[in-house]
Amino acid sequence: ILNVEQSPQSLHVQEGDSTNFTCSFPSSNFYALHWYRWETAKSPEALFVMTLNGDEKKKGRISATLNTKEGYSYLYIKGSQPEDSATYLCAWGTGSARQLTFGSGTQLTVLP
Amino acid sequence: DVKVTQSSRYLVKRTGEKVFLECVQDMDHENMFWYRQDPGLGLRLIYFSYDVKMKEKGDIPEGYSVSREKKERFSLILESASTNQTSMYLCASSSQVGEAFFGQGTRLTVV
Numbered sequence: 160i161l162n163v164e165q166s167p168q169s170l171h172v173q174e175g176d177s178t179n180f181t182c183s184f185p186s187s188n189f190y191a192l193h194w195y196r197w198e199t200a201k202s203p204e205a206l207f208v209m210t211l212n213g214d215e216k217k218k219g220r221i222s223a224t225l226n227t228k229e230g231y232s233y234l235y236i237k238g239s240q241p242e243d244s245a246t247y248l249c250a251w252g253t254g255s256a257r258q259l260t261f262g263s264g265t266q267l268t269v270l271p
Numbered sequence: 272d273v274k275v276t277q278s279s280r281y282l283v284k285r286t287g288e289k290v291f292l293e294c295v296q297d298m299d300h301e302n303m304f305w306y307r308q309d310p311g312l313g314l315r316l317i318y319f320s321y322d323v324k325m326k327e328k329g330d331i332p333e334g335y336s337v338s339r340e341k342k343e344r345f346s347l348i349l350e351s352a353s354t355n356q357t358s359m360y361l362c363a364s365s366s367q368v369g370e371a372f373f374g375q376g377t378r379l380t381v382v
Binding site for chain 1: 275302311312313314319321329330361367369371374375376
């Protein structure tokens with residue numbers, strides 16, 4: 160099993176704070192890096208799919224960057240709101256297989 | 272509205288029973304996946320399929336099998352349910368290069 164690691168495991172921030180988390184993955188045989196948001200009692204939903212080294216994606220207050228050479232991606236949330244509270248998952252897709260390997264997630268709690 | 276539908280939200284089964292979890296997608300996706308989610312362990316891949324009748328083992332296939340007779344349907348089978356298979360099971364589908372779409376999950380309890 161090739162590991163995808165996320166840090167921190169959990170995070171509590173105050174409303175209005177900006178925050179970021181890390182996903183590290185094997186740099187060999189890279190195909191794609193996905194970020195998902197998983198809210199309680201719902202299904203995971205995709206935030207970003209990134210495929211190129213140096214990719215930067217943005218959706219509202221959330222953005223992500225990708226470094227495939229060193230095997231990491233950052234997810235940033237600017238001005239966190241209580242509705243951002245969720246578990247954020249990253250998933251690594253390899254070129255030689257069609258599977259997505261998920262990290263264990265970062266659980267974010269935004270306190271009002 | 273795209274959809275991945277799992278047949279049950281909650282299931283309670285007895286040890287030793289044969290259990291079928293069904294998943295249907297309406298997006299004509301090639302890839303389908305079965306994951307289980309346990310606290311602190313994230314999503315772990317059980318099996319995936321990239322075409323009809325094709326299947327590949329994921330990271331934790333022991334005690335499970337799968338069936339994909341039609342493109343839209345991917346079934347997970349617990350041949351003889353055990354208590355350590357109590358978990359949340361998530362089905363997902365994706366195109367070759369796109370994001371995964373997930374079902375609502377099945378919380379299985381084996382007693």
